[in-house]
Amino acid sequence: MKKALGPNTLLYPTPSVVVGTYDKEGKANVMTAAWAGICCSDPPCIGVSLRKATYTYGNIVERKAFTVCIASDDYVKEVDYFGIATGRKGDKLLAAGLTPVGSASVDAPYVKEFPYALECTLIHTIELGLHTQFIGRIVDVVAEESVLDEKGRIDPLKVKPLVFAPGFKQYYSLGTPLGRAFSIGKALIK
Amino acid sequence: MKKALGPNTLLYPTPSVVVGTYDKEGKANVMTAAWAGICCSDPPCIGVSLRKATYTYGNIVERKAFTVCIASDDYVKEVDYFGIATGRKGDKLLAAGLTPVGSASVDAPYVKEFPYALECTLIHTIELGLHTQFIGRIVDVVAEESVLDEKGRIDPLKVKPLVFAPGFKQYYSLGTPLGRAFSIGKALIK
Numbered sequence: 001m002k003k004a005l006g007p008n009t010l011l012y013p014t015p016s017v018v019v020g021t022y023d024k025e026g027k028a029n030v031m032t033a034a035w036a037g038i039c040c041s042d043p044p045c046i047g048v049s050l051r052k053a054t055y056t057y058g059n060i061v062e063r064k065a066f067t068v069c070i071a072s073d074d075y076v077k078e079v080d081y082f083g084i085a086t087g088r089k090g091d092k093l094l095a096a097g098l099t100p101v102g103s104a105s106v107d108a109p110y111v112k113e114f115p116y117a118l119e120c121t122l123i124h125t126i127e128l129g130l131h132t133q134f135i136g137r138i139v140d141v142v143a144e145e146s147v148l149d150e151k152g153r154i155d156p157l158k159v160k161p162l163v164f165a166p167g168f169k170q171y172y173s174l175g176t177p178l179g180r181a182f183s184i185g186k187a188l189i190k
Numbered sequence: 191m192k193k194a195l196g197p198n199t200l201l202y203p204t205p206s207v208v209v210g211t212y213d214k215e216g217k218a219n220v221m222t223a224a225w226a227g228i229c230c231s232d233p234p235c236i237g238v239s240l241r242k243a244t245y246t247y248g249n250i251v252e253r254k255a256f257t258v259c260i261a262s263d264d265y266v267k268e269v270d271y272f273g274i275a276t277g278r279k280g281d282k283l284l285a286a287g288l289t290p291v292g293s294a295s296v297d298a299p300y301v302k303e304f305p306y307a308l309e310c311t312l313i314h315t316i317e318l319g320l321h322t323q324f325i326g327r328i329v330d331v332v333a334e335e336s337v338l339d340e341k342g343r344i345d346p347l348k349v350k351p352l353v354f355a356p357g358f359k360q361y362y363s364l365g366t367p368l369g370r371a372f373s374i375g376k377a378l379i380k
Contacts, residue, residue, distance in 0.1 A: 002332035009228045010331055010344055011236060012260055012351040013203045037227020038199045039239045040318035047237060049229045070202055076368045080375025096378055128230035141200055142192035154200055156355040161202040163353055163364060165346040169372060173365030174353060178266045181359040185270025188286055
């Protein structure tokens with residue numbers, strides 16, 4: 001018998017992504033968001049939910065584009081900072097010593113020092129309550145050559161993405177490989 | 191300069207959740223879904239995207255409820271199997287030797303052997319293309335006492351959730367703690 005804990009947003013693992021946007025004046029901004037997830041394979045889409053109070057919210061409404069940058073865990077402090085500070089008053093990238101690069105495919109910047117980014121155009125806006133879900137169509141994925149494997153795939157152990165546990169408010173590293181997806185379970189097919 | 195890889199659903203980390211539903215006849219079914227993510231804090235909501243072809247899709251449309259079960263990585267084979275096989279013809283839980291338990295708060299079952307589950311009622315259905323995103327309001331979270339810490343919180347290191355890398359098609363364990371969220375980044379505030 002499980003214990004009822006009440007309603008809460010306790011999904012383990014949760015990603016901790018850095019959303020890159022431009023404001024009206026073209027200033028690059030980044031913010032960390034945990035409420036993100038792939039939501040369609042074709043067209044490839046990702047949902048990112050933000051509060052209206054964030055600077056990034058207005059930027060996405062204005063520019064209809066954003067990037068979803070995946071940091072390596074070497075940047076845990078910077079990622080956390082991007083979720084605490086606001087870009088309304090200052091330049092978070094400058095403060096963190098990181099570099100915005102304009103995406104070639106969408107009207108948004110990504111973070112040069114992070115291993116890869118999803119470049120997205122806004123296709124749906126869904127009002128859910130405290131958060132608004134922006135659904136972006138992933139029009140390109142850009143990655144450092146150093147995180148690709150011999151087949152040209154993005155290798156998670158080279159990326160070293162941050163793994164977030166909401167509620168517990170803790171970041172973790174990626175652990176060890178446990179098995180191949182769409183393969184290891186075949187053992188149970190009778 | 192990053193290399194362009196083309197559009198793809200490469201979010202690291204991605205969860206690997208087990209969605210529990212009842213069919214018309216009341217048979218419990220489970221399927222594994224990777225396209226899942228929290229999308230609102232208030233009301234607490236989770237989005238789970240499914241293809242129309244899945245048995246679970248019809249069950250959610252019919253019952254307007256589902257659970258999102260988080261497995262420990264001891265069950266990597268079972269979780270993978272739940273994503274490969276269909277419940278249309280057989281009983282996946284029976285085949286895997288796992289046990290459905292009826293949720294007290296919603297019209298859906300969770301998996302007894304898994305450490306915790308989010309109990310959800312369907313509040314939005316969003317057509318995105320190959321996948322339909324079901325947004326569920328999390329009405330309760332139920333957990334085994336054994337995965338709670340001394341403060342009653344669900345401890346990720348006790349849960350040992352599966353961490354999935356789409357595209358790379360690999361499951362990983364959760365790694366080591368790297369820092370406190372909303373805290374470690376304060377070092378960068380000038």
